[in-house]
Amino acid sequence: MKIRDGITIYFVRHGQTQWNAKGLAQGSSDIELNNLGREQALANGERLASLLRDKPLDQMAFVSSPLKRAKATMEILRSSLGLPAAGYATDPRLKEMGFGVSEGTSWPAYVKRLIDAEREHGADPWIFAAEGGESYAALARRALPFFHEATRDTVVACHGGVSRCVLVAMAGMKPSEAIGMLIPQDRIMVLRGVDLSVEEHEVVVLI
Numbered sequence: 303m304k305i306r307d308g309i310t311i312y313f314v315r316h317g318q319t320q321w322n323a324k325g326l327a328q329g330s331s332d333i334e335l336n337n338l339g340r341e342q343a344l345a346n347g348e349r350l351a352s353l354l355r356d357k358p359l360d361q362m363a364f365v366s367s368p369l370k371r372a373k374a375t376m377e378i379l380r381s382s383l384g385l386p387a388a389g390y391a392t393d394p395r396l397k398e399m400g401f402g403v404s405e406g407t408s409w410p411a412y413v414k415r416l417i418d419a420e421r422e423h424g425a426d427p428w429i430f431a432a433e434g435g436e437s438y439a440a441l442a443r444r445a446l447p448f449f450h451e452a453t454r455d456t457v458v459a460c461h462g463g464v465s466r467c468v469l470v471a472m473a474g475m476k477p478s479e480a481i482g483m484l485i486p487q488d489r490i491m492v493l494r495g496v497d498l499s500v501e502e503h504e505v506v507v508l509i
Contacts, residue, residue: 317342329401347382364390376459398461402435428477442467
């Protein structure tokens with residue numbers, strides 16, 4: 303799978319929510335940004351404005367997860383660029399992975415559950431799914447085609463789970479590393495047209 307040559311995707315994780323602040327697994331639960339989350343989105347908007355200062359914004363795509371926290375982040379980003387807040391699309395493929403019965407429980411405990419299942423039973427944490435939820439493997443199958451299909455430079459606002467799938471597919475990160483990685487909410491990940499399935503990876507930049 304490949305992002306088209308010459309395409310750049312500016313990937314922004316949503317700002318903090320109260321569930322993030324409490325260390326809870328959100329998944330598909332539709333939680334709003336908190337005050338810090340709005341500040342983080344605004345700071346990312348300023349970074350994005352600097353990155354895109356020479357780009358024709360009217361020729362770019364702006365796409366968000368349909369969840370409130372991602373949409374609010376996108377609206378703040380667009381306002382920072384001097385664009386109408388509501389002028390973006392949503393794509394259900396960018397929605398966060400569902401954690402099923404684990405939603406609203408401790409995120410560190412969920413990650414520990416994955417690691418323990420691997421250590422004790424040889425279970426692959428990448429394909430593990432809590433009851434009623436999704437695995438990272440299923441999320442990757444759902445979300446990665448979005449990046450493959452992009453035909454123009456795109457700003458994306460979505461989630462930590464999707465970014466973990468991107469890091470495994472594009473940066474060669476081991477799934478076990480990606481699962482335990484803290485995904486920042488105050489940075490922009492810049493993805494350039496690279497092969498998503500080979501070892502020779504190009505640019506994945508956290509700014």
